[in-house]
Amino acid sequence: MTTRRADVLAKGLPWLVVEDGGEVLGFAYGNWFKPRPAYRFSVEDSIYMAPEAAGKGLGRALLAELLAALERTGVRKVMAVIGDSANAGSIGVHRALGFQPAGVISSCGWKFDRWLDIVLMQKPLGAGDSTPPKDLA
Numbered sequence: 001m002t003t004r005r006a007d008v009l010a011k012g013l014p015w016l017v018v019e020d021g022g023e024v025l026g027f028a029y030g031n032w033f034k035p036r037p038a039y040r041f042s043v044e045d046s047i048y049m050a051p052e053a054a055g056k057g058l059g060r061a062l063l064a065e066l067l068a069a070l071e072r073t074g075v076r077k078v079m080a081v082i083g084d085s086a087n088a089g090s091i092g093v094h095r096a097l098g099f100q101p102a103g104v105i106s107s108c109g110w111k112f113d114r115w116l117d118i119v120l121m122q123k124p125l126g127a128g129d130s131t132p133p134k135d136l137a
Contacts, residue, residue, distance in 0.1 A: 014069035018062050025053040028066040033079055041076040041133050059093050071125040074134055078123045083109060085117040099123040
């Protein structure tokens with residue numbers, strides 16, 4: 001996790017943490033969706049919450065702040081790649097913050113002794129695709 005965090009921060013992307021009294025209740029970050037230059041305005045978000053944080057609105061607040069931080073870096077599109085179509089919490093918090101469904105890849109992962117789907121969701125940031133990115137305008 002230390003290596004992953006260092007990689008994200010070295011790319012100038014945000015890594016956020018929510019804590020209570022020094023106890024980490026969740027973290028979120030964005031990382032490039034794909035390494036090729038054509039995708040340099042698109043990221044995949046990741047958000048992880050401790051079970052005891054459920055129902056307190058912390059996940060929504062954390063994801064909202066992550067989206068704002070990503071927009072400040074010039075990101076125009078955020079993808080959520082959610083492991084398990086039964087992950088109602090993650091799907092719900094993304095939907096609540098304006099993510100739209102983009103598709104499902106069925107049974108592509110094996111974890112917890114079962115096949116898992118990937119749910120794809122997407123959200124434009126800022127001007128989205130309505131204008132060229134800053135470095136091209």
